[in-house]
Amino acid sequence: MRVDLDATAQTSELIKRAINGDGGAFAIILEGHYDLIYRTAYKWCGNRTDAEDVAQDVCVKLATAIRSFDGRSAFTSWLYRVTLNAVRDMQRARARHGRRADALALVSPEDAPAEQEDVTTAGELWAAVRGLPDQQRDAVLLVYAEDMSHREAGEILGCKEATVSWHIHEAKKTLRGLL
Structure with missing residues (x-):
């Protein structure tokens, strides 16, 4: 179960304590947010191994x-x-090391449900999304995979809500051409 520390009044206190070197507070913050870190990495990387490494x-x-x-x-x-x-x-x-990232990998076997055709279609779609330019990919993943509003995605990406909308629009045009 994911602990939503941002919803508690203790979060800012835990963060202050962690900034000042309190290992216990830092451990609580990590425990409460590890799922978010891993889930985000997985959506961007597309496979468990890379997501675990990033997390x-x-x-x-x-x-x-x-x-x-x-x-x-x-x-x-x-x-x-x-x-x-x-x-x-x-x-x-x-x-830099001349290797292609595994970010275009399809769903790993342990993640595959019985409906193989749906998995293939979804895998191809997310693989295509991961192949988009960075800003378009990030906007699509935050809005559609993380279910964020354009405003929330803009806050994370450091841009305006309208810019997120434009990136998504451009991504949809690109994806239509690819798929």
């Missing part, structure tokens, strides 16, 4: 990165950004 990397980075959280946005919005940056870092590192 672990984010958890390690958070130990120092939490000091940069200034409270101007919701903690989960900031955490989405940290996770997206970790995904992009992984993808850039793979590109």
Whole structure:
């Protein structure tokens, strides 16, 4: 079960304590947000192995990165950004080493339900989404996979709501051409 720490009054206190080096508070924050980190990484990467690698990397980075959280946005919005940056870092590192990222992988066998045709269609669609330019892909995944409003997605992506709408519009045009 995902703990929604942003909904509690204790969140800001836990964050303050974690920023000041309280390992217990940091552990509570990680426990409450690990599912969000992993789920976000999985949607961007498309497979469990890469999502686990990214989630672990984010958890390690958070130990120092939490000091940069200034409270101007919701903690989960900031955490989405940290996770997206970790995904992009992984993808850039793979590109530098001449390997294609596994971000276009289809659903892994342990995730496959009985309706193989539906899985193939959904897998092809999400693979196509993952192949979009970064801003279009991120807007589509936040709005459709994370069920966020355009405003919420804009907050995470650091752009206006109208810009998110434009990225989604462009993504739909591109996807129509690909599919």
